[in-house]
Amino acid sequence: MRKEDLVFAKATSKRLEAFEANVHPLPGIEDEEARRTFIFQIVESIRRIRFVQQVSNRSIAESRKDPATDYFDPVRAAILYKQVGDIDEASWLVFLFVHFGKNVKSGYRLIADVYGRLGHGRVWTWAEVSKDPLEFRHWLDKNQQNLKTLGGIHRGFGNHRKYQSLDAWKPNGTGEAVHTYISWVTDSGGHGKLFANALAAADDNPEEAFAHLYKEMNAVRSFGRTAKFDYLSMIGKLGLAAIRPDSVHFDGATGPVAGARLLFSGKLKSKGSSKKLESLSDSLASHLQVDKQVIEDSLCNWQKSPTDPVQFRG
Template sequence: MNEIVGKIGQIDAQFGPLPSIAGAQRRCCWAQQIVSSLRRISYTDALIVRGVDAARCDPHSGIFDPVRGSLHFQRNGQLDEAVWLTFVLTHFGKHAVDEWKLAANVYGSFGVGPVWTFAQYAADPAGFGNMLDANSGRLADASISGSFSNHRKFQSKKPQAIAETFRTYYEWQTEFGGFRDLMIATHASVGQEPHAAFDALYKSMKGVYGFGGGRLGRFDFVTMLGKLQLAPIVPGSVYLDKATGPLAGARLLFFNNRDHSITGKALEPRVDALDQILGVGKQVIEDSLCNWQKSPDAYVYFRG
């Protein structure tokens, strides 16, 4: 905390006086959000070196956890299954109360039917749509189906919408064959530099329904691929274009006004440059600014 507060204090020297963080309380509050973001990444790093129970992949199990499940698939040489489950966990997200309930219900056919793994979906995409239609009433009732996480709260639970997301995502992952082939094609196009590869994957998802039209879903998904070491990629930018919370946080930081008219594209280079001082990575800066602007004067832990 002390180290980060000290680094926040150095920002003025490069960018000029920033009234938004002139007070010690606000600097401390943002520093606490940075620490929280770093801890979330450290949690994923810790999972990578631990053993994983195969039941983590099973949506019918009480210990279903698609983050750990993705790691299990990866360790067993099933890269496409690992990436597919990462998509599932990102699309539905972990709700603050329901946790993985919605992901488990859709991935596991509400307990009555097949588990829609990558292989199962590839064999019967129409069957997946039929399963959704058959469970439309359950999907409409959040007490039965569960809810999207906060990052995905504007996504539709209508069967047609979920089916379209899965269909267009599957087309993206299999455009060149499998995910390994997608990475080979990406490296052939832009090289193997992690920032460039991240950017290429991020931009290539524009056609994925529920992801490509916005920014947060793509950023969360591609970032998670890197965090789980499913792809050698790292975000080289905070990607503020079309952002909401992170952009409001950046506006508050530089202009002391969440609603300043500056665009995300114009502000993005200045926010990216913060990492030269903070040295915590673009994802942490993006995440911490988003949460800090919600409560800039008093630390609140945000999840789900």
């Protein structure tokens, strides 16, 4: 660990001890290796969040916006569009990033080839796709097989979206996800107004605005708990809206809930309700003075390898 990470890790260890003494036991980290590994995952999560913020402050090549190049990166592209005030395009790229994910083999190739129409014609910018969602769905229907096999190139969804369908018309397909996302955003007059309305309804409270949008995103098909949480968290991290997670949101979660069960009961399959675990996890985030996303992410990764520090990137 870096020097600043070691300092933070020591402070976190003391705060964990205080939480155990004053709020709730943490039997899952009574073992010293488990405790060390859990703290490691907290540090790793913070570093990932910090990395996004650091990238936002660096010079980014314009080629990162071009889906026709190997340099295309939807997150960096979103940062570039945000820097010139195009909140719609930046937020649309965040949606595509979360919907498709980053495949371990092909990286962002699937996003690039959908966004860039397989290199034929115009890019599916927000202006284009929101103007005529049905045109996008017809294009997707026509090119679905090409997106899977054209040129013998592998194109895949990321790990968290591996069961997602490219289908243009089925209720659980990409076409429906895109169409319902467009409707959700345009009903408010665009991303900027959507986020502004949420903040106004929350009296500019970042966490309450997150909760407001999280609930509203039920309108977006195929966007379950993880996708909603990741999308809104990234919107906040990129500064596209002044929001941050109000909770770890365990409704429908698996990995983070398993981690919370292990942490608070010492067992991966204890009988505690997910709502109770959610409340304890939110309280832990407050005591550790970290973002709720940090705890959600840390619990998910820690339960995969409770006593052996492993860096997870998927």
